[in-house]
Amino acid sequence: xxxTSLEYGVPAxxxxxxxxxxxxxKEQRYGEAELQQLREAxxxxxxxxxGGRKVRDFEAAFANLCxxxxxxxxxxxxxxxxxxxxxxxxxxxxxxxxxxxxDMGSIVPILYQGAVPVFADLEPHTYNLAPGAxxxxxxPYTCAILAIHLFGNACNLQALSEIAERHNLxxxxxxxxxxxxxxxxxxxxxxxxxxxYSFNEFKHVACGDGGIVITNxxxxxxxxxxxTDKCYNREAGAxxxxxxxxxxxxxxxxxxxxxxxxxxxxLNDIVQRRxxxxxxxxxxxxxxxxxxxxxxxxGCDPSWWYFALRVEPAVLGADAATFASALRAxxxxxxxxxxxxxxxxxxxxxxxxxxxRGEHPxxxxxxxxxxxxxxxxxxxxxxMLTVREAYTQTDLEETVYAIRRVAAWFQQQSQGGVA
Ligand SMILES: *Cc1c(COP(=O)(O)O)cnc(C)c1O
Numbered sequence: 175x176x177x178t179s180l181e182y183g184v185p186a187x188x189x190x191x192x193x194x195x196x197x198x199x200k201e202q203r204y205g206e207a208e209l210q211q212l213r214e215a216x217x218x219x220x221x222x223x224x225g226g227r228k229v230r231d232f233e234a235a236f237a238n239l240c241x242x243x244x245x246x247x248x249x250x251x252x253x254x255x256x257x258x259x260x261x262x263x264x265x266x267x268x269x270x271x272x273x274x275x276x277d278m279g280s281i282v283p284i285l286y287q288g289a290v291p292v293f294a295d296l297e298p299h300t301y302n303l304a305p306g307a308x309x310x311x312x313x314p315y316t317c318a319i320l321a322i323h324l325f326g327n328a329c330n331l332q333a334l335s336e337i338a339e340r341h342n343l344x345x346x347x348x349x350x351x352x353x354x355x356x357x358x359x360x361x362x363x364x365x366x367x368x369x370x371y372s373f374n375e376f377k378h379v380a381c382g383d384g385g386i387v388i389t390n391x392x393x394x395x396x397x398x399x400x401x402t403d404k405c406y407n408r409e410a411g412a413x414x415x416x417x418x419x420x421x422x423x424x425x426x427x428x429x430x431x432x433x434x435x436x437x438x439x440x441l442n443d444i445v446q447r448r449x450x451x452x453x454x455x456x457x458x459x460x461x462x463x464x465x466x467x468x469x470x471x472x473g474c475d476p477s478w479w480y481f482a483l484r485v486e487p488a489v490l491g492a493d494a495a496t497f498a499s500a501l502r503a504x505x506x507x508x509x510x511x512x513x514x515x516x517x518x519x520x521x522x523x524x525x526x527x528x529x530x531r532g533e534h535p536x537x538x539x540x541x542x543x544x545x546x547x548x549x550x551x552x553x554x555x556x557x558m559l560t561v562r563e564a565y566t567q568t569d570l571e572e573t574v575y576a577i578r579r580v581a582a583w584f585q586q587q588s589q590g591g592v593a
Contacts (some may be wrong), residue, residue: 182579186503193576194505201564203380207439211432221428223247224408229431233386235438236371240361242388244395247431248402251350251372253424254385255320256283258368260421261397262344264289267535268317273303274516274549276322279372280348281517284320285528290536292316293518295546299469301325301482301556304548305333312337318344323352323362325558326378326448326477327470331357331365338366346370350385353378354445356475363388368398373434378448378477379441381433384426445477447563451570452478458574464489464581466555482512484555490581491588497580498557504576507560516549518542 184190215221215228223229229247237245248254264270266288272280274293284291295307301324308319319338321329331347338345345366349355353371355362363369368391371377373384389395400407402424405417426434459467466484470476485497492500498510522528523541543550559573 182575182582185500185580185583186505187500187580188583192503192505193579194572196568196572198507198562198569199564199566200562203437204433207436208433211436212429215428215432218428223425223428223431224411226428226431228428228435229426232426232431232435232438235435236386237388239438239441240363240369240388242361242364242369243390244392244398245386245388246395246398246402247426247434248385248387248424249426249430250279250383250424251277251348251370251374251377251385252279252282253402253422254370254372254387255280255346255348256286256422257398257401257424258346258370258387258394259283259287259289259318260401260419261394262318262346262367264317264344267315269313269315270318270320271303271308271311271316272320273322273324274518274546275301275324275513275552276348276517277350277513278517278520279350280320280322285522285534285536288535289317290315290539291517292539293516293541293546293549296549296552297330297469298548298552299466299484300327300329300471301468301552302327302329302471303334305330305337307546308334309337309341312341312343316341316343318346319366320346320348321366322348323355325468325482326352326355326479327468328352328355328357328362328474328476330471331362332473335365350377351479352477354441354477357471358473359475361388364390367391368394373430373437378444378479379434379437381430381437384430384434385424386434444563447565448478448561449476451563451565452476452481452561454570455481455573458570459483459577462578462581464585465577478561480558481561482556482558484552485557487555489588490584492584494555494557497584500580500584501557501559501576504580506573506576508557509560510557511553512556512558513553515553516543516546518545 347369350372405421407414494510518541
C-alpha cells in the first residue's frame with residue numbers, strides 16, 4: 175500500500191499548518207482538597223509524623239488503595255528504594271539485578287548500600303526486564319531483583335516472581351512510574367516483598383517530593399519504619415535511639431503527607447482517564463507503518479505515565495530525534511531518546527566515579543556500551559508523548575492525525591517521493 179502524504183496535507187515541518195489547532199487541555203493538579211488538608215496539618219500544631227495524622231492517614235489510604243497490608247511514607251521515591259534495600263538486608267558486595275532504562279533514583283540507593291547494580295536486557299516493546307536476561311544474569315552474589323515498571327506498564331511479574339523464588343532472591347518493585355497500574359488485577363508493588371512509589375512533581379500524583387513503600391510482610395514493614403528514620407524506634411510514643419543498623423533520615427513531613435493524602439483520593443480517577451485516552455490512542459495508531467507501538471505486558475492494566483513508541487528508521491528514513499521534531503512542529507509534546515543512554519553508559523559507571531577515593535565493590539565490574547543491546551536499541555528509537563489526564567477527544571483526534579501525517583510523509587520521502 176502506498177500512502178501519500180497528500181491525504182493528510184503537508185506536515186508543519188515542510189511548511190504546512192500544524193495539526194494541533196488548540197493547546198492541549200490542562201488542569202490544575204492542586205486545589206481545594208490539598209488546601210484543606212494543609213490547613214488541617216498546620217492546625218495540628220506539629221508537622222512531625224508521629225505527632226500529627228496526615229502522614230499516617232496517607233499511609234492508610236495508599237495501602238488501602240493498593241490492597242496492601244502496610245505502607246510506609248518517606249521523603250522521595252529514591253529514599254523509598256533505599257529503605258527497601260536496607261530492610262531487605264542488601265549489603266556491600268551484593269549484586270542487584272535491574273534495568274538499564276530507569277531514573278537514577280533506582281540506581282543511586284544500590285550504590286549507597288555498597289551493592290553492585292547488574293543490568294539485564296529488556297523486552298523490545300514493553301521496555302521492561304526480559305525474564306530470560308534476568309535469569310542469565312544471576313551469579314552466586316546475586317541477592318535481589320529490582321524490577322522497574324517503566325512508563326506505567328508492569329514487568330512480567332509472574333516470571334520474575336518465579337525466578338526470585340527459584341533462586342531465593344529478594345524481589346523489589348520500583349513503581350515510581352506506575353501508580354494505579356494493575357497486574358493480574360492487583361496493584362503493582364504487591365508482587366515483590368516491597369514496592370516503592372514516588373510522589374515527586376512529575377508522577378501521576380505528587381506532593382512536591384515524597385515517596386511511599388507498600389508491603390504485605392509485617393517484619394519488612396517494621397524494618398522500613400526504622401530504615402526511614404535513622405533506626406530510631408518511635409513505637410509507643412517513646413523514642414529509642416539504640417541504632418542497630420545504618421539508616422538515613424528519610425521521613426515525610428505532615429505538609430507532604432497532607433498533600434499526598436488529598437492526591438491519593440484523586441488517583442483512581444486520574445488513572446482511569448489516562449487509561450481511557452491512551453487506550454484509544456493505541457487503537458487509533460494500530461496500522462501506521464514505520465512506528466512500533468508500546469506493547470502492554472500480558473495480564474497488565476497499565477496506567478500510562480508516558481506514551482512511548484519506537485520509530486522504525488528503515489521504513490521512515492528518519493531517526494527518533496528527527497521524527498520527534500516533526501511532531502513538535504505539529505504541536506505535540508514529544509521528546510526523543512528518553513534518558514539518552516543506558517544507565518551503565520553514564521560516567522559514574524564507565525569511570526567508576528561514585529566516590530573520589532577508596533574501593534567500592536562496583537569498581538570491579540566493567541560497564542559500558544554494548545551491555546544490553548535491546549535497551550540501547552530502544553533508547554535509539556524511542557519517542558515519548560507526554561500524557562495528561564485532562565486530554566480531551568479533540569486532543570486525541572489531533573494527536574492521531576499528527577502522528578499519521580508525519581509518519582506517512584517520512585515514509586513517502588524515504589521511498590523517493592517528491593520533497
Ligand atoms: C521518579 C523515579 C524514581 C525516583 O523518585 P524520586 O521521588 O524522584 O526520588 C525512581 N525510579 C523511577 C523509575 C522513577 O521514575
